[in-house]
Amino acid sequence: MLQIKDLYAKAGDRDILRGITLDVAAGEVHAIMGPNGSGKSTLAQVLAGNPAYEVTGGSVTYQGIDLLALQPEERAQQGVFLAFQYPIEIPGVSNAYFLRSAFNSIRAARGQEEVDPLEFLDYMEKKLELVDMDVEMLSRSVNMGFSGGEKKRNEILQMAVLEPRLALLDETDSGLDIDALRIVASGVNALRRPDNATIVVTHYQRLLNYIVPDFVHVLAHGKIVKSGDKSLALELEAKGYDWLVEPQGALAS
Amino acid sequence: MGGSIETLVNREYQYGFVTDIEAESIPRGLNEDTVKLISAKKGEPKWLLDWRLKAYARWTTMQEPHWSNVKYKPIDYQDVIYFSAPKPKKTLGSLDEVDPKLREMYGKLGISMNEQKRMNNIAVDVVMDSVSVGTSFKAELSKLGIIFCSFGEAVREHPELVQKYLGSVVPHSDNFFAALNSAVFSDGSFVYVPKGVRCPMELSTYFRINAEGTGQFERTLIIADEGAYVSYLEGCTAPKRDTNQLHAAVVELIALKDATIKYSTVQNWFAGDENGEGGIFNFVTKRGKCAGENAKISWTQVETGSAITWKYPSVILQGDNSVGEFYSVAVVNNHQQADTGTKMIHIGRNTRSTIVSKGISAGQGNNSYRGQVKVLPKAAFARNYTQCDSMLIGNRCGAHTFPYIEVQNQTATLEHEASTSKIGEDQIFYLTQRGISKENAVSMIVAGFCKDVFKELPMEFALEAQQLLGITLEGSVG
Numbered sequence: 001m002l003q004i005k006d007l008y009a010k011a012g013d014r015d016i017l018r019g020i021t022l023d024v025a026a027g028e029v030h031a032i033m034g035p036n037g038s039g040k041s042t043l044a045q046v047l048a049g050n051p052a053y054e055v056t057g058g059s060v061t062y063q064g065i066d067l068l069a070l071q072p073e074e075r076a077q078q079g080v081f082l083a084f085q086y087p088i089e090i091p092g093v094s095n096a097y098f099l100r101s102a103f104n105s106i107r108a109a110r111g112q113e114e115v116d117p118l119e120f121l122d123y124m125e126k127k128l129e130l131v132d133m134d135v136e137m138l139s140r141s142v143n144m145g146f147s148g149g150e151k152k153r154n155e156i157l158q159m160a161v162l163e164p165r166l167a168l169l170d171e172t173d174s175g176l177d178i179d180a181l182r183i184v185a186s187g188v189n190a191l192r193r194p195d196n197a198t199i200v201v202t203h204y205q206r207l208l209n210y211i212v213p214d215f216v217h218v219l220a221h222g223k224i225v226k227s228g229d230k231s232l233a234l235e236l237e238a239k240g241y242d243w244l245v246e247p248q249g250a251l252a253s
Numbered sequence: 254m255g256g257s258i259e260t261l262v263n264r265e266y267q268y269g270f271v272t273d274i275e276a277e278s279i280p281r282g283l284n285e286d287t288v289k290l291i292s293a294k295k296g297e298p299k300w301l302l303d304w305r306l307k308a309y310a311r312w313t314t315m316q317e318p319h320w321s322n323v324k325y326k327p328i329d330y331q332d333v334i335y336f337s338a339p340k341p342k343k344t345l346g347s348l349d350e351v352d353p354k355l356r357e358m359y360g361k362l363g364i365s366m367n368e369q370k371r372m373n374n375i376a377v378d379v380v381m382d383s384v385s386v387g388t389s390f391k392a393e394l395s396k397l398g399i400i401f402c403s404f405g406e407a408v409r410e411h412p413e414l415v416q417k418y419l420g421s422v423v424p425h426s427d428n429f430f431a432a433l434n435s436a437v438f439s440d441g442s443f444v445y446v447p448k449g450v451r452c453p454m455e456l457s458t459y460f461r462i463n464a465e466g467t468g469q470f471e472r473t474l475i476i477a478d479e480g481a482y483v484s485y486l487e488g489c490t491a492p493k494r495d496t497n498q499l500h501a502a503v504v505e506l507i508a509l510k511d512a513t514i515k516y517s518t519v520q521n522w523f524a525g526d527e528n529g530e531g532g533i534f535n536f537v538t539k540r541g542k543c544a545g546e547n548a549k550i551s552w553t554q555v556e557t558g559s560a561i562t563w564k565y566p567s568v569i570l571q572g573d574n575s576v577g578e579f580y581s582v583a584v585v586n587n588h589q590q591a592d593t594g595t596k597m598i599h600i601g602r603n604t605r606s607t608i609v610s611k612g613i614s615a616g617q618g619n620n621s622y623r624g625q626v627k628v629l630p631k632a633a634f635a636r637n638y639t640q641c642d643s644m645l646i647g648n649r650c651g652a653h654t655f656p657y658i659e660v661q662n663q664t665a666t667l668e669h670e671a672s673t674s675k676i677g678e679d680q681i682f683y684l685t686q687r688g689i690s691k692e693n694a695v696s697m698i699v700a701g702f703c704k705d706v707f708k709e710l711p712m713e714f715a716l717e718a719q720q721l722l723g724i725t726l727e728g729s730v731g
């Protein structure tokens with residue numbers, strides 16, 4: 001489904017990704033782990049098309065197409081979804097309107113008919129249950145005044161609504177208490193299907209107790225330094241990252 | 254994908270067509286004879302001609318004001334055609350008698366009158382090129398004693414009301430543009446709602462500038478008698494033109510004791526092309542007077558068009574406990590310039606005013622809020638709340654705020670909040686990552702920013718306003 005080959009990217013003058021190669025097949029869950037500043041979040045942002053990052057080398061093929069040639073909205077329309085580490089607030093725009101606009105934009109791009117607000121509300125009911133959110137959340141402005149946990153649940157709600165083929169979860173566990181973590185994880189698990197794939201970016205092993213990965217990759221200084229199965233995450237939990245990560249000085253030019 | 258944004262930017266002004274209707278115009282230029290000719294063509298009584306001449310005489314002694322934060326080439330007032338009326342001009346009994354070409358034009362504008370009448374429950378009085386050509390819902394309104402007609406008709410049918418109130422809020426000598434309007438105004442709308450009557454529908458007028466080089470000098474007079482209520486909508490589109498078109502309208506509102514007037518505007522006149530060529534010069538004087546106790550006047554405006562906007566809908570809070578409101582969204586893109594705001598003049602006791610202004614600047618647009626809150630010595634316990642927010646899109650545009658506050662009574666309470674923000678790249682990325690196009694993302698963020706104003710608009714107008722905002726800002730981010 002996704003083939004990342006020798007991907008380089010920078011933000012401003014700073015090189016962040018320095019040759020990432022990764023294959024993700026349909027039905028798989030990959031965890032990307034690594035210390036702060038290793039480039040985990042950047043990888044997710046670059047795949048989603050954040051214009052703040054510049055791709056300087058390599059290629060990304062998604063379902064046979066050149067993902068990097070697409071605008072962010074086209075990637076979304078092709079089924080790429082990024083759950084943000086820091087969900088953005090949009091004052092004055094109701095969550096319901098935002099969600100329906102996103103849903104309809106994607107449907108329209110796929111040549112499907114748009115749904116009206118009433119139909120959409122019906123559709124939303126089940127989705128809200130999935131992340132244990134009250135319908136009242138729909139009338140609030142997007143992420144405005146939401147607690148950290150509510151924001152993250154709102155991300156998963158969006159994911160549930162948009163039903164992506166490739167979901168990128170960027171530090172979805174950060175700032176969550178254990179109950180919220182469980183809700184978020186069960187939401188993600190409920191959305192797992194043989195024809196979609198998930199990349200989970202996380203600093204801690206904790207989330208992987210709930211969202212069990214097929215593969216774990218460790219990122220350091222913008223490169224994958226080790227890959228393994230879920231036991232690697234447990235090993236990292238026990239030993240930390242130091243044994244895998246060369247000192248920064250060795251790489252810095 | 255960059256290509257499609259280009260296309261949107263370069264899209265022609267949607268309503269930039271010209272209807273091929275024979276217009277009867279008078280020669281360019283302005284002198285006393287022009288004023289007399291206009292008055293004669295309209296068959297006006299002497300008192301009105303005298304009033305016009307007084308205004309003209311005053312105007313010749315006045316200077317065009319240049320204190321506003323807008324720049325434009327000097328206007329040659331002798332190069333303007335001051336009157337044009339569509340022909341044939343005859344009294345129309347029903348819409349069927351309206352010129353088919355005019356009706357085709359309504360169609361293009363999305364104003365199917367029959368449909369509008371039935372579905373929207375709006376009485377529409379269409380003002381095209383200065384003379385009203387059709388007035389609807391008249392019978393239904395007249396049953397309630399409500400007068401809704403063209404200004405010219407009001408002069409003929411209700412001279413006592415016109416004479417009593419014309420110039421009572423905006424005197425003929427008020428300012429340069431108001432004096433000009435008073436001298437040469439062609440037509441406009443007149444509304445009178447009698448004592449205790451609540452007007453059952455939104456009253457609406459669509460203005461349109463058509464004949465080339467014709468200045469548009471509308472005069473609107475709305476009177477809500479004691480305990481009356483009326484909501485009036487004004488929406489505007491104009492065809493695309495190369496030469497700048499001068500527009501200097503005057504709107505006067507009078508709310509007597511316990512009366513409420515709600516006046517909403519969506520202004521979408523041609524703003525000039527992406528190089529700043531063409532576009533309407535819009536110098537408007539709008540003012541309301543809360544003449545009696547507990548009167549209320551509320552202005553809501555969405556200004557998206559015009560090359561230059563110079564406009565300060567104001568309220569004189571004369572009656573005790575009267576209320577004035579001003580809700581405004583002003584958008585500038587490309588080379589548009591807007592200097593707009595309000596004046597709240599507190600005269601009576603316990604008078605309250607609210608100002609919510611949202612300015613959006615994109616392209617190389619320049620947006621200024623200019624507002625005055627004045628509390629006079631007798632206005633004990635007057636209150637004002639002002640919220641003034643600016644949003645910048647890109648880094649070549651400007652937002653400016655000029656608040657003037659003058660308080661002469663110590664019991665007054667005034668609050669002023671102001672903010673300036675840039676539309677966030679992170680917000681746009683968030684929305685586009687959800688499949689929403691960049692254009693729609695910008696519209697959505699801007700509409701959210703303007704929500705406090707949009708919610709004051711009647712429903713159908715709010716939707717239109719939101720769409721207009723989107724069209725205005727197309728291509729501003731990219």
